[in-house]
Amino acid sequence: MIIDLNAGTLALKRVVAPDAKTAAKMYNDAPASLGVMCVRHLVVKEEAKAKEALKKITDGADFATIAGEYSIEPNAKESGGALSGEKNACMQLSEYQSGFDPDFTAGALLAKPGIATGPVKSSFGYHVILIRPFVEVATDISALLEANAGELLFNGYLATTKIKVDSAYGRWNSARGAIIAN
Numbered sequence: 518m519i520i521d522l523n524a525g526t527l528a529l530k531r532v533v534a535p536d537a538k539t540a541a542k543m544y545n546d547a548p549a550s551l552g553v554m555c556v557r558h559l560v561v562k563e564e565a566k567a568k569e570a571l572k573k574i575t576d577g578a579d580f581a582t583i584a585g586e587y588s589i590e591p592n593a594k595e596s597g598g599a600l601s602g603e604k605n606a607c608m609q610l611s612e613y614q615s616g617f618d619p620d621f622t623a624g625a626l627l628a629k630p631g632i633a634t635g636p637v638k639s640s641f642g643y644h645v646i647l648i649r650p651f652v653e654v655a656t657d658i659s660a661l662l663e664a665n666a667g668e669l670l671f672n673g674y675l676a677t678t679k680i681k682v683d684s685a686y687g688r689w690n691s692a693r694g695a696i697i698a699n
Contacts, residue, residue, distance in 0.1 A: 552669025
């Protein structure tokens with residue numbers, strides 16, 4: 518078993534990051550496929566407020582500005598709703614799967630780049646989610662992939678592929694990146 522785990526780790530370390538054109542296509546088709554997510558969001562307590570904010574954004578208002586105005590998250594004004602706390606940073610998909618509300622992560626996994634999505638209900642309230650367009654985050658994505666392409670691409674594959682699990686063991690949950698009990 519230890520030998521198998523070591524072989525898997527070594528195999529993932531040999532994976533080369535995709536070139537910029539391939540990465541852009543993968544991201545635009547299914548952002549999580551790269552194992553990286555570049556998300557802005559806002560969260561409010563009432564669904565009606567989330568719908569109001571979403572309408573302003575879809576009518577052309579700047580997402581970061583609306584996040585600062587509407588979101589109950591304390592850092593939203595400074596970060597424009599960026600989850601990492603930095604305006605342009607992306608995070609590994611595994612960080613979302615292990616550290617964020619699974620309903621929020623599930624909503625982010627379904628979102629398309631550049632299109633505000635919502636409301637998505639979570640344990641914190643109602644979110645409006647924006648997957649950042651590739652042109653805004655290409656440098657961040659490239660840096661993450663250069664550092665750890667194998668693990669990121671493997672996690673991205675698991676999140677974007679239909680996985681069947683024998684019901685005796687549970688079911689696959691992409692938002693958690695794990696098999697969970699039925």
